[in-house]
Amino acid sequence: MVLPVVAYGHPILRKVCTDLDPDYPALTQLIDDMWQTMYHSNGMGLAAPQINKSIRLFVIDTQQVYEKSDQESIADFDGEIGFKKVFINAHILELNGAFWSCDEGCLSLPGFREEVSRESEVVLEYCDESFNKKVESFKGLNARVILHEYDHIDGKLFIDHISLIKKKLLKKKLDDISAGRVKTGYKMLFAK
Numbered sequence: 001m002v003l004p005v006v007a008y009g010h011p012i013l014r015k016v017c018t019d020l021d022p023d024y025p026a027l028t029q030l031i032d033d034m035w036q037t038m039y040h041s042n043g044m045g046l047a048a049p050q051i052n053k054s055i056r057l058f059v060i061d062t063q064q065v066y067e068k069s070d071q072e073s074i075a076d077f078d079g080e081i082g083f084k085k086v087f088i089n090a091h092i093l094e095l096n097g098a099f100w101s102c103d104e105g106c107l108s109l110p111g112f113r114e115e116v117s118r119e120s121e122v123v124l125e126y127c128d129e130s131f132n133k134k135v136e137s138f139k140g141l142n143a144r145v146i147l148h149e150y151d152h153i154d155g156k157l158f159i160d161h162i163s164l165i166k167k168k169l170l171k172k173k174l175d176d177i178s179a180g181r182v183k184t185g186y187k188m189l190f191a192k
Contacts, residue, residue: 002187045061
């Protein structure tokens with residue numbers, strides 16, 4: 001089922017999320033709903049707070065970026081390839097590599113894109129959808145998308161990485177999103 005995406009200004013986007021247990025109710029259905037919502041909204045990742053759940057869960061599909069029209073995988077500058085994964089109870093163990101800037105957007109901030117600087121590598125401890133514990137290192141675009149979604153489960157947004165001056169210049173646009181004065185191709189949930 002496609003769920004509404006929580007818009008900027010909703011308080012759940014600023015909460016630090018809690019870990020979840022393997023017996024979390026209807027987790028398989030929730031993960032499926034997150035995939036459907038992400039694809040319907042043309043996203044590359046989606047975190048639980050974006051569907052109004054304050055739990056440490058996010059899904060990512062970077063394969064769609066790495067695939068050519070002929071469906072052959074291509075590698076990014078670090079030899080990485082795209083992936084489709086579920087991340088449960090993720091915690092960053094290390095941030096490495098040089099900072100690099102890239103244009104970022106977010107389903108919770110439709111029509112809003114800004115240049116954000118992030119580390120190029122992350123080592124993450126997490127559980128997959130079967131609650132198998134993993135520790136993996138990610139680089140390049142994969143690391144960037146993970147860090148963006150990880151921010152969501154820590155109550156942060158990508159705009160927290162831009163300067164205060166720039167945020168002040170963009171205040172009206174942010175206020176419009178918060179107030180629901182925005183058009184999207186997907187359903188949104190706004191703060192009351």
